[in-house]
Amino acid sequence: MTPTRTRPCSLGLHHLAMVALVAAFTNEATAQNDPSGDRSTLSGFLSTFYTDAGGGSATKTNWVPSIAVSTPAYCSAIKGDTPVTFKAPGMTAVHALCWQQPTTGNPNRWGHDVDLCPDLKLDASGNGSFVLHADTFPNGPINLRLYAKDSGNKQDYCELQLFNQGGVVWNQGIPRMDPPAAQGMKLAFSDDFDGPLSIAGDKSGKYWTHWAGGDGSSWPFAENEGPHNPFGQLKGKLKNYLRIHASKPEGSRGMTGSLTPTHFTSKAPCYLECRFLAQNATGTWPGFWACAKRRADLGTNKGPCDEVDIIEAYGTNSKSGGIWTGYHVTTHFWGQPDPKWVTDKAKGPDGNPYAAHTMVTPMLLGGKSSWSTTFHTYGALLTPTVTSYFLDDIEVLRHPSGEISATEPFCFLVNLAIGGGGWNADLQRYGNQSDMWVDYIRVYQGVK
DSSP, X not given: OOOOOSOOOTTOOOHHHHHHHHXXXXXXXXXOOOTTOOTTSHHHHHTTXXXXXXXXXXXXOEEOOOOEEEESOXXXXXXXEEEEEEEOTTOOEEEEEEEEOOOSSOOOTTOEEEEXXXXXXXXXXXXEEEEEEGGGSBSEEEEEEEEEEOSSSEEEEEEEEEEESSSBOOSOSSOSSOOGGGTTOEEEEEEOSOSOOOXXXXXXXXXXXXXXXXXXXXXXXXXXXXXXXXXXXXXXXXXXXXXXXXXXXXXXXXXXOXXXXXXXXXXXXXEEEEEEEEOOOTTEEEEEEEEESOOGGGTOOOSOEEEEEEEEOOXXXXXXXXXXXXXXXXXXXXXXXXXXXXXXXXXXXTSSXXXXXXXXXXXXXXXXXXXXXXXXXXXXXXXXXXXXXXXXXXXXXXXXXXXXXXXXXXXXXEEEEESBTTBOOOOGGGTSEXXXXXXXXXXXXXXX
C-alpha cells in the first residue's frame, strides 16, 4: 500500500460540491442548511472543517490542538449513560456528533448523524460535558466527533473511539445476501472474526502478520506475540469484531498490525470486500488491498506486480489541512510499463478517459458519511477484462484490467498503518493509540 499523492479529479469537490458535502454531513443532525457559514446553524458551524477532497482547508483557518477528552478514556469500552468530559481551552463553541442506526423518527436505512447536545456550552476555562445515551446508538465500535471553534479563526477536531457494549444491534456480521458485484460467483473465503483468531508470524495460522512487499508504516507492523500484540477481539451483542490496535509505548517506535491470509488466494474473476471502521487522526492510514503475483509466501518483493488499493484512507485533521473525508482507490502497475489504456489516455464507455486512480467522497454517496463516521463496505471486482471498485455496493471506479490482474492470483491484506512514506503521524492527543475495527472479510470466486 503506497501513498497516492496525485491530486484527485473525477470525484474532486469544488465550491458547490463542498456545500453539498457539508449539507450531507449534517442532513440528519439538523434540518437547516446554511452554506454561508453562519455559526447559528450546525451546517454553518461545520463548513470550515472540511477539505476540498484533500486539497487544503475549506477556508482560512488556524488549527490548534485544543480538545482533550478526560472521560471516557480513548479507545475504551462503555455501556449505558456515559458522561463525556473534556477541555477545549481558548474555544468558545463546540458540537459533538455520532452516527446512529435507523430509528422510528428517522428510518433512513443508512443511518443518520445526531448532534448529541445541541446546547453544549463551555465554561470560562474551556471545560465541557454531556451525557452519551449509549443504549440509543449502535452496539459495537462507534466514533464520537468533537468540533470546537474560538471567536476568530481557530478550530480543532477530535475523534473519540469507543466500543459500545450496550446499544442497538445494527448491520453486524456477514450479510445473508451476496453482494451484487459477485453475482454468479461462489463464496471462497469468509471471516467475521467471531471464532478464535488464527494468526502466526511463521505462516502456521490462517493469517500471517508480514508480507514480502515491505513495511510502509512508520509505526512498524508487529507480530501477534509479545506484550504489545496489536490483534484482538471484542464481543458485541451479536458477534466479535477484529481489533487492530496501534500503540506507541514510551521509548518505542510504536507498533501496529497487518494481516494477510496464509494459504488463500483468489484469481480473476473474483470479488473481494471488507467492512471496517477506523479513526481519522493525523497519520492514521487504514487500508484493504490486494496484490497479484507478488505473493507474501514467495518471500520476495521483486518482479512486476499489480497492486489493487480498494481503500487507502489518510487521516489529515491537522494544522495544515482540516478533515479529509475522502479516500483513495488505485491500481498500481509496479515493475512494468503502464497499460496502453493509461499511456494512450483511452476513453471508456462514458466518453471520459480511463483512470487507474480516483478520490472517493463517501459523504456524497449512499448514506453520506465519511470512512471514520460509521462502518462501510469496500469492495473490488476483478475480471480478466475489467477492474471495478465499490463503496457500499456503489461502483466508484472502473478501468480495464492489467495483464497481471487478469491472469495471476491475488492475495488480500488488511492493515492499520500509522504514518509512513514521508507522512508524519501525531497521535499524542489520543495517548499514542488508534483502533481499526473489522467486521468481516469475504471473497467470491468465479469460473476461472
